[in-house]
Amino acid sequence: MPTFLNTRDADFEARFTALLGQKREDSPDVDAAVAAIIADVRARGDAAVLELTARFDRLELTAGGLAFSEAEIDAEIAKVSAADRAALELAATRIRAYHARQMPEDALWQEPTGATLGWRWTPVSAAGLYVPGGLASYPSSVLMNAIPAKVAGVKRLVITCPTPGGVVNPLVLLAARLSGVDTVYRIGGAQAVAALAYGTETIRPVDKITGPGNAFVAAAKRRVFGKVGIDMIAGPSEILVIADGENDPDWIALDLLSQAEHDESAQSILVTPDAAFAARVVAAVEKRLETLARRAIAGASWRDFGAVIVTRDLAEAAALSNRLAPEHLELCVADPDALSLAITHAGAIFLGAWTPEAIGDYVGGPNHVLPTARSARFSSGLSVMDFVKRTTLSKMTPEALAAIGPAAERLAASESLEAHGLSVTARLGALNGAPNGGRP
Amino acid sequence: MPTFLNTRDADFEARFTALLGQKREDSPDVDAAVAAIIADVRARGDAAVLELTARFDRLELTAGGLAFSEAEIDAEIAKVSAADRAALELAATRIRAYHARQMPEDALWQEPTGATLGWRWTPVSAAGLYVPGGLASYPSSVLMNAIPAKVAGVKRLVITCPTPGGVVNPLVLLAARLSGVDTVYRIGGAQAVAALAYGTETIRPVDKITGPGNAFVAAAKRRVFGKVGIDMIAGPSEILVIADGENDPDWIALDLLSQAEHDESAQSILVTPDAAFAARVVAAVEKRLETLARRAIAGASWRDFGAVIVTRDLAEAAALSNRLAPEHLELCVADPDALSLAITHAGAIFLGAWTPEAIGDYVGGPNHVLPTARSARFSSGLSVMDFVKRTTLSKMTPEALAAIGPAAERLAASESLEAHGLSVTARLGALNGAPNGGRP
Structure with a gap:
């Protein structure tokens, strides 16, 4: 069962604080192993990368085969259905249009003293995007990482994506091509991060590395930080839905489950002033869990980390949401625009019941790489800003x-x-x- | 002697690559000690902070005395001379005016589909600034960290500053007051960072921690990253001066020495197409080193990490500068604006011989917290952007x-x-x- 809280209960504050402090992720300590891998790649370059790829991905490569050739990419992309391609193209177009508006402006002005001051933005020269292999190899994440980089003006953009046993997701390669990615390397793990940061005979080093990955990838990104820039280290996904009683419980249940199905450590929270509606949503979740393909994962997430909080009113709901600083926040209320003004910390806000969070994962336009684990208190989702830097000017x-x-x-x-x-x-x-x- | 390179030499590329890869800082490995301190502060709160402060700073405090009272601040500030106060006020006014222009704008637009998209910026709620004690307790750094936070709208802004033996720099307290800092705690080290990140009975936790510090402070910031936001971990300071032969060698020498005097690990590099001028600058540096108060530090920095590079022309100088991605870049040439267009990676550019880098350290307006160790390839100096975060909006x-x-x-x-x-x-x-x- 998920956690049930009511702000009117005497023990609410204690239980809510426990929810805030809940640890949802047990990262295995792989730091020593990762340090050794990075040292090996720095020392031996391609040879180390090839050996580690053979060991971890059961894939025998030569240095010449580290990158997909254009012909190989063409052959894979040919497998994509017209409908999938059209959907991916629509997503790419919308993500590009949204991010194009994020490009920051240069400034230069003269003061009364005669001094000229200002700043100028320039793109990172080269960026590397890590794309996980296997089930979590999401083409949508390729778009979300690569398009902001290209909008920013990054000249050389490469992907590393492990292909265990040689298997690649054709949609990942199509997403890379639609985004303007220059090279796709079929390697992964800490060895891929090390190769991107330090370079090998075949792989030129980049200046910035972004993208999700497992514990090894996360540890490697932390280790190379400073040598190169990195994006955030993302934790399990989260959604908080603030809903009044005038919603279809099934819609809200599906929105909660769309986070829960990501990962057993994902977290879905409903906050509502309507206790009877809360009960209807819980019932709808249970019903959907009976048939959902990923019901084992989604059920575990909902049981272990799900929460339903009944509040006195929507203002109280907004205040609790700010303390949780959720990655995704849906406002399924009569006047979502008004309520959104009370929100001070959230990665992304989805306004109104016609805006399911899944729209933001794919085709809305805003980035789906967002701050997790309450880090929306101090950080933002991925954007063009992650691929540019500012030089100040004084004269x-x-x-x-x-x-x-x-x-x-x-x-x-x-x-x-x-x-x-x-x-x-x-x-x-x-x-x-x-x-x-x-x-x- | 500094390193002398000439791009016409056969071994130039190898020697320049060595300069690029030069390691200037040996951080002592204090991570285990810092982990223990953080765990202690999390477990025992104020009691741990007070004990650690007594041990490391030889200062016996009570919880009630952790923060300076307003009366104590008044008494310290009264010691500041009128001239020093006026200089600090001028600096604060100019830094505020510059950073006010950095405040990013919200956006909201409607698409042909009927969807509304956009984003909204909100400030971090609470920030903590670390200010080193002793000799490196720079009031200018207080302004450079605190003013962007206040411009961003940070509501609660606190400082931690160790006061070994109880001694505080009155200018630091004046800078804090001019910047709108709410509370100044007289503690430092990893214990101060831990208290800011996790809170104690007396010290409320913050969402973001910025500011320079020693190896313990840097390690603590790395450790609490994720729980709170942090700024960059800054390395030793650097300057690169591109100068043609039409400069006063003494001016350029002083600019090089103004970095060198910071720290024995600081780096000062002159790049010029004029070999004779380079020799005159080197002579001027030697002459100034005879009398400079910090000649031991500046001399060691110049000897161990200084470099003079003679290039074929200014375009080549700019290209080398981009590979070094310096923290500070002076363009002492006839047309600095034109040359600046060739610069793709630099923390701050100072245009023309009338703009010594030291102006940027104090009163120019731009921030003096800038990316070091070639990280200008992927990161920017401190700004208002470090104290705001973006929430995306979809409807x-x-x-x-x-x-x-x-x-x-x-x-x-x-x-x-x-x-x-x-x-x-x-x-x-x-x-x-x-x-x-x-x-x-």
């Missing part, structure tokens, strides 16, 4: 330096950084004799 | 769901996520009979 004139330089000298003195101060003093001293802008 | 209408829902059903089926598809199917099935927007 003083002699007059501007005369105006603000003395304050810099003063502060440098207070911090005992003499050369800092002297670099200003020398210029100010030359000011009278240097009408040519300081160029002697 | 379907029945018509919009009818238009794009079938593609989501198709993709869900291809990923074997049945409930995802059903959450769309159930709504599409109800469409004809549900003119009231799906609310039964």
